[in-house]
Amino acid sequence: MCSGNCAKCLGIALIPLAILCTLANILLFFPGGKVASNNDHITEEVWYFGGILGSGVLMIFPALVFLGLKNNNCCGCCGNESCGKRFAMFSSILFAAIGFAGAGYCFIISAVAINKGPKCSVLGIWMYPFKDGNYLDNKNLWNLCLQPSDIVPWHLTLFCLLLIMSGVQAVLCAIQAINGLIGTICGDCKCCGCCGGGDGPV
Template identity: 70%
Template structure:
């Protein structure tokens, strides 16, 4: 497969992942699927916007660049027919780096949120706090009863942040592939040729 064609496949994959990440982060602002009474009742990591900014907005730009590489028709400079393609592939490495930063940010925020646990209403003092410490609730489900509200907040928190964690990891891998693909395309050019040289 051509380096440009491979990049297009990566772009097609990154778009839906970015949209899902965006939606997951939005849902985290509604603990248990319901509007919070106060912003302070929402888990802090939801406000870091790892899914909206990191795996969402910052991933859209690399995805669009990758999608355009297959159709790039910059076919000449300095008498070298493949120069434009090589420059485009080099340019994609920079955007892949942006994608790596965004996905890495989302991954780290999600990992911290999972380890910390959700902010929830604790019946003993009727306030919103973080009742879990150091991920202890992950291996001991009986601790979940410490959260009296919102309903199913632990499941809600774990499901959405786990999705963001996995999506962030997948995006890191895909952007990493594009860094390698971009280097190959920069050094060797597009194997499919240029200016209508084939697909």
């Protein structure tokens, strides 16, 4: 398979993940599915925009670059340095690094938020009642949060989704970094022969 084809597949996979991460982050601004009466009642990590910026906006740029790599003339540019095919594959490594950093940011924020737990009302006082993820294996502690209703499963579900999706994005970007390195060294199509060998399609 051409490295350009591989990059296109990765770009197609990244776009829906970026959209879903953005939506998950937006939903976290509505604790328990309700409009917060005060912005201070929203969990702090939500304001770091891990899903919107890290796995959302920053992921769109690599995805578009990966999608555009296949538009270059593949076999017709073998051995022709002016076409910039190898430079395009090299640039995809840089954008893959940007995407990996964005996904990593979202992954870390989500992991911290899951371990810390949601901000909720305990006997009329808004606070973080859980420590070091102690609520994850003890659902009885969830009853400490009186408001918003169902805030713990809401918080846990959305941040877990962000954690998983950002992890997948990081893996995809790492794959493209390797794919881009191969494309930089060996060219794009196997019909060209590895490392610039061959003059065109057989």
